[in-house]
Amino acid sequence: MAQEELKSIDLEDIFFHYRHSSQQYILKLSLTNLSIVTKQDENKNKSSSSVNNTQIIPIDDIYGCLCMKSMKNSNQCCLTFYLYILKRSHTLSGIVSKKYDFHRIQHTFMYGKYNDYETNYAEIMRWHRHVTYAIYLRRNLPFDIMTIKRDKRALVFVNPAGGAGKAYRLVMEHVAGIWSEAEFNYHIVITEYAGHAREYVKTIELNEWSGIILASGDGLIYEVINGLFNRKDWQEALTLPIGHLPCGSGNAFITNIIRHSKQPIETSMEKFLVQSAILIATHQVIPFDMAVIDTCDGQRIFSFLSIAWGIMADVDYESEKYRFLGETRFTVEAVKRILRPRIYNGYIDYLPYDVTDDTVQTNQITSNTTTNGLSEHLLPLNEPISIDPTTSKWRRIDGPFAHVLITSKAALSKGSISTPQSTLTDGYLTLQFIRIHGSIRLNLAKAFTKLSDGKHFNYDFVEWMPIRAFRIVPSETNGNMMIDGEKVPYGPIQGEVLPSIARCMGKQPRND
C-alpha cells in the first residue's frame, strides 16, 4: 500500500444501485465519514427545488469493505460496506421503540465508469484501500503497526469444553462471517485439554501474531495470561493484545472491555458474540491493570480479575457442578449460600491506595525486571507485615467476614458489577467486604440482588476501599480461595496491583 497515496484519504465518485442502474449515488469518503448522496433524477426534478438526500455514515460504524466482480455485467464491479450501528428498533407493530439496538447492515454499490473491467477494478480497489485505511486510522494505531500487523494473523484458542460446550459452533456460526467481511486474519487452535493454551503460548514466536483471542470463558484467559507471564520475554509477550469472544459462563473480560468502550452490552449470547467479534476486528489496543498474587504453596500467579474469599469464592467453586446452566449457575448457588451463610474467620492486611502519598513507591518495570521482582510491597508470605501506624502504611481489618473480594475490574461476569467505580486502568485494586453483624442473611440477600448493577456499594454494611496491596490470612485450614474464578490452595494469600501492565483488544469511548 503506497503510503504517499494514502496521505489524503478523500475520494468522490459516482456509483449506482446494485439492482436499479438508473438510481445513482455520489459517494464521498473522508477521514471521518462516508457520505452517500442519492442523485435525484434530473428530468423528474427539473421543476422541484428538492435537495439531494444525503446519508452520513461515521467511519466508526464501518467494520469492513469488500470488492467483487459484478455477476450481471462483466465490466462492472461492486463495493460493499459492512456496518454495525446503534439505532432505534421497531416493535412488531412497526412502532419505533425507545430502545437502541445494534444492527448489522450492508450497503452494496455498483461501479462501471470505464468501459473495461480492469480499470473499474483498479478504481474500486483504490476505494477499498482508502476505506480500510480510514478504519485503521480510527484505531489510533501508528502507521507501521497498522501495515505490519494487518498481514499477521491473530491466534484464536477455542475451548470446546467452555460454557455450555458450544464454543466452536458459536464461532463458526456467528464470528467467521464477520471476520471475513472485515478481512481479519486468524488461525484457530481448538484446545485439547486443560492447560493446552498455557503450554502453547509459552513457545509461540511472538512476532508472527497480531494478538491472542480466546473463544472461551474467563478460565482460558487466566491460563493464557499466566502462560505469557511464564515466558522469559514476558514483557514483550504482554504487548500482544488479548481479545475475548464470550463462550463461557462468566465472560467478565469482554464485559469489562465493552463497558470501557461505553457501548450498551448485547443481551443475547449470540448478539454479544457478534458485538465482541466486531470490536475485535476493528479494535484499538487498550492497556489494563492486573495483580500479582502469591499463594500459600509458593506459586506466583497473575490475576486479571478478582481474588475471592468467603461467599463469592464458595459460590464460584461450588457452582461448577451447574456449568450446563451457563451464567445462571452463580444465581442457583448464591441462593443456597445465602440461606445457609458461612462465617470466615481471619484478617486482611492492606496497603491503602492514595495517589498523593509519595512515600509509597509504584512499580517501575524495566527490561531487566523478572516476574519474581515484579512486586514492590510484598514480603515473603511467612514474614509478618508490620501494621504499626508510626512506621508502616499497612493497616489491618479483623474478621469474621461473610464476603471478601478484591478486584481489578468492574464486572465479575456479564450479569454482575461487583466494583462499579472500577475502570480498566485505575491503577488500584478494590477491596470490598461484609462483616458478620446484624442480619447476615438479609444483608447478603440485599447485596446479591443489587450486584447486577453494582448498587450493593450503596449499603453501609458493604465496606470498600482502593488499595495497592493486600494479604488475606484465614484462620481455618479448609475452604475456597479463588483467583479469577480458578481455585487455588487455601491459606494465606497476598497480592499487589500491576497498573496498565497488559493490553487488550478494546475500544476507546466515542465522543459523538
Ligand SMILES: Nc1ncnc2c1ncn2[C@@H]1O[C@H](COP(=O)(O)OP(=O)(O)OP(=O)(O)O)[C@@H](O)[C@H]1O
Ligand atoms: N479441551 C479441553 N478439555 C477440557 N478442559 C479444557 C479444554 N480446553 C480448555 N479447558 C479448560 O476449561 C476451563 C474452563 O474454560 P473456560 O473459561 O473457557 O470456560 P468456563 O469455565 O465455562 O467459563 P468461565 O470461566 O467464564 O466460567 C479452563 O480452565 C481450561 O483450562
